[in-house]
Each structure stands twice: as structure tokens, then as C-alpha cells.
Amino acid sequence: MDNINTAIKDKREYSDLNLKEVEPITKINLRGKKREFFTKVGQVLSVILPTESNTSTSNQELSALWLSPDEWMIYTNTMNKEIFDRVFKEISSLNYGAVTNVSDQWVCINISGDKLYELLSMSCPFDFSKFKVTKGSTTQTIINHIDVIIHNLGDNNINLFVRRSFSNHLWDWLNDGANLL
Amino acid sequence: MFLINCPYCGVRDQSEFVSGGEAHIARPKQPTELNDDQWAEYLFMRKNIKGIQFERWNHVHGCRKWFNVARDTSNDKIEKIYKMGEQPPKI
Numbered sequence: 001m002d003n004i005n006t007a008i009k010d011k012r013e014y015s016d017l018n019l020k021e022v023e024p025i026t027k028i029n030l031r032g033k034k035r036e037f038f039t040k041v042g043q044v045l046s047v048i049l050p051t052e053s054n055t056s057t058s059n060q061e062l063s064a065l066w067l068s069p070d071e072w073m074i075y076t077n078t079m080n081k082e083i084f085d086r087v088f089k090e091i092s093s094l095n096y097g098a099v100t101n102v103s104d105q106w107v108c109i110n111i112s113g114d115k116l117y118e119l120l121s122m123s124c125p126f127d128f129s130k131f132k133v134t135k136g137s138t139t140q141t142i143i144n145h146i147d148v149i150i151h152n153l154g155d156n157n158i159n160l161f162v163r164r165s166f167s168n169h170l171w172d173w174l175n176d177g178a179n180l181l
Numbered sequence: 182m183f184l185i186n187c188p189y190c191g192v193r194d195q196s197e198f199v200s201g202g203e204a205h206i207a208r209p210k211q212p213t214e215l216n217d218d219q220w221a222e223y224l225f226m227r228k229n230i231k232g233i234q235f236e237r238w239n240h241v242h243g244c245r246k247w248f249n250v251a252r253d254t255s256n257d258k259i260e261k262i263y264k265m266g267e268q269p270p271k272i
């Protein structure tokens with residue numbers, strides 16, 4: 001099922017910045033509103049979906065990112081194919097909500113270092129002042145006109161998700177920017 | 182350029198949104214009973230006023246939700262933001 005191909009095949013280090021693709025990672029998009037949906041997600045994944053905007057929840061195995069009032073993204077690098085099949089069977093097949101495997105749709109880039117937010121702000125309209133001091137905060141925004149999902153891991157360390165077809169372009173842009181800082 | 186307070190995500194830059202045109206235009210219940218002029222009126226004619234206009238906006242690069250905005254078209258000042266399905270405010 002999972003074809004989790006790497007997109008970037010590169011890793012760069014600068015004096016205050018480190019960029020690398022994180023793979024393989026399973027990513028699942030969840031959509032639902034019903035009460036049973038939240039209960040089932042809790043049972044199957046052992047995580048409570050965040051209902052507050054721009055936040056996330058985590059357990060040892062996975063993170064759940066808030067995307068909209070009825071949409072979340074789960075990502076994990078330890079869980080196997082069976083977990084997706086179970087979520088799909090217990091939620092989507094029973095019409096409690098929608099479950100979509102987006103592992104190959106999103107590419108995950110990890111960026112860390114003191115100049116992280118300086119780099120992003122070179123072409124991003126989002127105000128990071130509160131975001132960067134709140135570990136676990138998430139946002140969807142645009143960087144250099146490209147849609148991204150950002151997850152703050154704390155201490156100037158983020159996982160950035162970008163659609164596969166834009167990933168190499170954004171990677172080049174990030175490295176161009178890093179060279180200028 | 183201006184800021185828009187998305188009712189779901191909070192204050193964001195206008196570049197994260199797209200405008201969906203004038204709000205509160207109801208689709209005719211029986212389109213087949215309209216003549217061409219009446220259909221054109223529904224399909225194409227918009228107020229396009231100078232002053233406070235009720236518009237639909239979509240946070241396309243964020244939560245992807247639709248909502249309504251009361252915006253002064255002469256200075257881009259946003260008077261009110263309210264959710265889909267709600268009545269336009271008295272301004």
C-alpha cells in the first residue's frame with residue numbers, strides 16, 4: 001500500500017540551520033464531526049484529537065495536527081500499515097468520518113537551528129512570534145507561494161509538510177535562503 | 182493588502198485568502214421558469230458598491246473554510262466577520 005518514496009534525497013547543514021527530509025513517514029488525513037468519530041479515533045490511535053485551532057496532540061508513536069474544525073492530519077514514523085487499515089475499517093467503513101492515506105502526498109522536511117524563523121519569514125506572511133514559543137503549535141500558511149503545514153517541535157525545530165510536486169522547488173528555495181543568511 | 186481574522190484560525194494575511202464575491206445571493210428555486218434577463222440578473226449582476234459590502238471569503242491556504250465579511254470597499258476596513266448561514270449584520 002505505502003509507496004512512501006523519498007522526494008528530495010538530500011541533507012544540508014549551515015552554521016545556524018539544518019535541513020533534511022524525514023522519511024519514511026505515514027500520514028493520514030482524518031475528517032469527521034460526529035461524537036462517535038472522536039471516540040473511535042481515541043480508541044484506535046490512543047490520541048485525543050486537538051479541537052483548539054493551531055494546536056496538536058501527541059503520544060509516543062504519533063502526532064495529530066489540527067487543520068480545520070473538522071480535519072486533522074496524523075503522522076508517525078513508527079506505525080505500520082496495519083494501523084491505517086484499522087483506522088480505515090473502524091471509522092471510514094462505518095461512516096463515522098473520512099480516512100485518507102496521504103503518505104505520498106506530503107513530503108516532510110525537518111528544519112532546525114537558530115535562524116529557522118528568519119529563513120521562513122523571508123517569504124511567509126505568517127506571524128511566528130507566538131508560534132515559535134509554543135511547543136506543539138501548528139499552522140497552515142504559504143511560503144514562497146507554496147502551501148505548507150508546519151508543526152513546532154520546540155527549540156527552533158520544526159517539521160514542515162509540503163505537497164510532493166512542490167517539494168523540490170521549496171527545497172531549492174529554502175537552501176537559497178539559507179545561503180543568504 | 183490587509184489582515185483578515187479567520188473565524189477558525191485567527192488573524193492572517195490577506196494573501197492566504199481568496200474572495201468569493203458578493204454574499205447572500207440566493208440561487209433561484211426554479212431556474213427553468215426564469216427568462217434570460219432574470220437569469221442574467223442572478224448570474225452576473227453584482228452591486229459593486231463603494232462602501233460597506235457583504236462578501237464571501239475562503240481561507241484557501243489555511244483551514245479552507247468559507248465565511249462572510251462586511252468590508253468597506255473604499256478603505257478595506259473590515260467591519261464584521263460572521264460565519265456562513267448567519268444573517269448579515271446591521272451596519
Ligand SMILES: [Zn+2]
Pocket residue numbers: 187188189190191240243244245246
Ligand atoms: Zn482559517
